[in-house]
Amino acid sequence: MEAINQTDVAHFFLLGITDDPALHTLIFSLFLSMYLVTILGNLLIILAISSDSHLHIPMYFFLSNLSFTDICMSTTTIPKMLVNIQAQDQSITYTGCLTQACFVLFFAGLENCLLAAMAYDRYVAICHPLKYTVVMNPRLCALLVLLSLPISTLNALLLALSVLRLSFCTDLEIPLFFCEVAQIIKLACSDALINNVLLSVAAFIFGGVPLCGIVLLYAQIVFSVLRVPSVKGRSKAFSTCASHLTVVSLFYGTGVGVYINCAVTDSSRKTAMASMLYSVVPQITNPFIYSLRNRDMKEGLRKLFSRVSSTL
Template sequence: MEMRNQTAFLEFHLLGLTNDPEIECLIYGIFMCIYLVTILGNIVILLAICLDSHLHTPMYFFLSILSINDMCLTSSTIPKMLVNIQTQNNKISYIQCISQLCFVSVFSGMENFLLAVMAYDRYVAICKPLSYTVIMNPCCCALFVLLCLLFSIIDALLHSLMVLQLSFCTNLEIHNFFCELAQILKLACSDTFINNLLIFAAVFIFAGGAFCGVIFSYIYILLSVLRMTSQRGKKKAFSTCTSHISVVFLFYGTGLGVYFSSSVTAFTRYSGVASVMYTVVPQMLNPFIYSLRNRDMKKAFWKFIAWIS
């Protein structure tokens, strides 16, 4: 009990992606650029959608929510990493670590559910076009977002509260640039069986359920597109879907790979690199993949450029 009461005074050490000072400087520059591109790119997307009334549709409403979430997810990890490199201090307090863990869980969970909702939106738009405005009405869209947020918060709180019950000893080195749940559990002195069980249950129910929703949506979309007689319609449908599905596989593939491998392998900095693939890269690429390849979004983008110039 005494050890558990002292956890509030513990400090973790974020080892980052490398211990080479020269490579660390390069990483600082790369991640600074990634952060700026992510923030500015998503802000431009938000402003373009707000200023163009033609984009006030469910699809772009979900895209705007995704942009906000991407900025929040990136801001919960990269700034702390940049400060650590600049100050040459890789320490993070127990409270800060748990807080970062909670925020990362909320926003990554939100991304998980939003990708499924966006897939469902495309399914309704392509497979049930006549009922699209009825099914995806403003109240329904708002409800979808609120449910995504609610499930994400519940999931994050469950993991965070269970971590608060753990005791930690002396070896508090995290081979990553942020406090990742699976790595924190490896540092605990007390039994983490319930925590690991909760992780796999959450992965199976939340991530697995959302991913299955995406897969089934795109199976029906593919069947519907193949029945189309218009080549222009097929091309437009495939153009809309391929960009989304590529980010889906990038996000789910790396995220699930990190957590499943964590149960059987020791953590190294390679796991930190893998974490970059689902907490940093998709968030940076989303403005380009979802928007700049979309004809309507391109028009809105040039309207925005004309408006500010």
């Protein structure tokens, strides 16, 4: 295949979920519904937390930031797919593709950091309850969120800008419904060794390190809870972690599932379907996990609905 410089690349082509025109209306309706549910669900979480003073604690401060990140993540990927389906055009500009890939990396990295911060919050609450209000003070909570911004930005810019050094072949088809740096690198005709090394190092540092931290913190939590003498006490302690642990399992489980799928299959359609697992599913399910499994969140949502209905 003919190699062309990155400055000559006009468009990439997003293959999406299916190339069957008969299914486009169904796919459009499905993703539009999922996007609206994601926006509404996470927005309700944010509004419930901000309007209920009982929820103004570190755990829900991090949750509101996680919900905002989920809204942004979905907005980065799904609307472009919907526009392409409606216009019957699979193309995305070179600049648009890199920009989208950069934002996907940024919000995925931000979610990594927030999940780690939430795990630390649960660790302090269960293992050091007497020091909780002193350790998890508003200044530290704000600092953890603010620190996650430059960390996520560094990761996103490092990987996205490294693509600028590559030349591409004339075959510019990305087997996903959004642009992903790993898939863009695979299309390069020039030597992509440096990019692949950067990708692996970044995955370990910005993905593996937070995951290892979460695992270690939960190991400490488990050991601490098992020392609680009463069954009721252990059950109550574990219940405070259930929602977060479910979200963590879903986020990292789907990510690992996608990695394994891409490693064992050459099917572009299977790759596109697998990409839904980490780019759509966690964002739409997180509000349900926290609203259905968390008593305080249920009460906050009930108060929000009561307040809205009383004003109508």
